[in-house]
Amino acid sequence: MARETTTHRLDKSPLHLLHRAGQGATEAFEREMATDSLTPRQFAVLVTVSQNEGLSQTNLVEQTGIDRSTLADVVRRMLKKGLIKRRRTRHDARAYSVKLTDEGSRMLKIADPLADRVDDRILSSLPVARRERFMQDLRAIVHGMGRTSAKRPLDQA
Numbered sequence: 001m002a003r004e005t006t007t008h009r010l011d012k013s014p015l016h017l018l019h020r021a022g023q024g025a026t027e028a029f030e031r032e033m034a035t036d037s038l039t040p041r042q043f044a045v046l047v048t049v050s051q052n053e054g055l056s057q058t059n060l061v062e063q064t065g066i067d068r069s070t071l072a073d074v075v076r077r078m079l080k081k082g083l084i085k086r087r088r089t090r091h092d093a094r095a096y097s098v099k100l101t102d103e104g105s106r107m108l109k110i111a112d113p114l115a116d117r118v119d120d121r122i123l124s125s126l127p128v129a130r131r132e133r134f135m136q137d138l139r140a141i142v143h144g145m146g147r148t149s150a151k152r153p154l155d156q157a
Contacts, residue, residue: 046108083104084098
């Protein structure tokens with residue numbers, strides 16, 4: 001009986017369900033990539049940098065939602081892989097601007113259609129008529145949680 005109650009409770013928890021959905025999406029992305037060469041966060045950085053050449057790491061945090069310390073680690077790994085390069089900005093010697101390398105552009109061209117397939121697979125779980133509303137709701141959650149997290153950090157670890 002307690003097991004049913006726990007399952008029922010978790011089925012009503014947005015926190016739990018979003019976590020499980022995120023796990024599934026990450027696993028699908030990793031299977032689609034078929035190598036350890038690119039993570040979902042690295043893909044997000046590649047896409048964002050490709051659309052905003054010379055973006056600072058601070059702006060990358062804002063645009064990707066990746067926290068500052070995790071982004072610093074992601075950038076270090078991507079630098080080692082030769083996917084991005086960074087330089088000090090002209091207006092602030094403490095800040096870096098980030099650009100794609102030729103290898104980063106090549107990797108993005110390979111990864112883009114694979115990521116699209118993952119997106120399609122995720123959305124295929126829903127009837128076609130509900131997909132756009134689902135995306136709107138996800139964006140609303142991300143926007144709302146962004147405001148909340150700015151006022152009170154959710155992740156203390």
